[in-house]
Amino acid sequence: MEKTFVMVKPDGVQRNLIGEITKRFERKGFQLVGAKLMVVSNELAQTHYAEHKEKVFFGDLVEFITSGPVFAMVWAGENVVATSRSLIGKTNPSEASPGTIRGDFGVIVDKNIIHGSDSLESAEREINLFFKQDEIVSYEKQESTWIY
Numbered sequence: 820m821e822k823t824f825v826m827v828k829p830d831g832v833q834r835n836l837i838g839e840i841t842k843r844f845e846r847k848g849f850q851l852v853g854a855k856l857m858v859v860s861n862e863l864a865q866t867h868y869a870e871h872k873e874k875v876f877f878g879d880l881v882e883f884i885t886s887g888p889v890f891a892m893v894w895a896g897e898n899v900v901a902t903s904r905s906l907i908g909k910t911n912p913s914e915a916s917p918g919t920i921r922g923d924f925g926v927i928v929d930k931n932i933i934h935g936s937d938s939l940e941s942a943e944r945e946i947n948l949f950f951k952q953d954e955i956v957s958y959e960k961q962e963s964t965w966i967y
């Protein structure tokens with residue numbers, strides 16, 4: 820089953836949005852297979868955001884993501900990578916549609932509440948960066964009995 824990495828950023832945790840966000844993914848029909856509250860180290864932040872190393876906002880981005888606890892999750896389901904990005908909405912909350920997480924709860928781009936992997940390759944890379952293999956559960960034996 821396809822998996823993706825989703826993270827409630829420090830602003831989302833501080834604003835008590837963990838329940839609201841997990842509810843939206845559950846209601847959609849995706850399965851939570853890994854989750855933890857954690858503080859991102861400077862090293863992990865630099866690795867996670869390596870593609871933005873040359874950007875002017877890189878320093879602020881690393882400082883922000885390490886500034887407080889994040890809620891890291893792995894969600895599983897059909898087409899979960901692309902559909903999660905739809906649930907999350909555009910990067911800049913001012914452009915994100917109402918009904919999306921960023922559209923409903925965000926205002927500015929540097930505090931946009933949540934991260935979701937943007938491709939299958941990023942999802943695999945990010946899951947492995949944030950989670951050990953034994954922190955992800957498998958529901959494979961039960962899958963045939965699931966109701967969608």
Ligand SMILES: Nc1ncnc2c1ncn2[C@@H]1O[C@H](COP(=O)(O)OP(=O)(O)OP(=O)(O)O)[C@@H](O)[C@H]1O
Nearest residue numbers: 871876880909910928929930931933934935936937
């Ligand atoms: N112009 C900007 N100024 C400040 N921060 C920015 C800017 N553009 C992007 N960011 C921050 O960098 C993050 C990564 O940017 P990216 O273009 O990868 O967007 P994204 O894939 O939608 O976001 P994320 O990777 O957090 O899910 C954004 O979520 C945002 O927090």
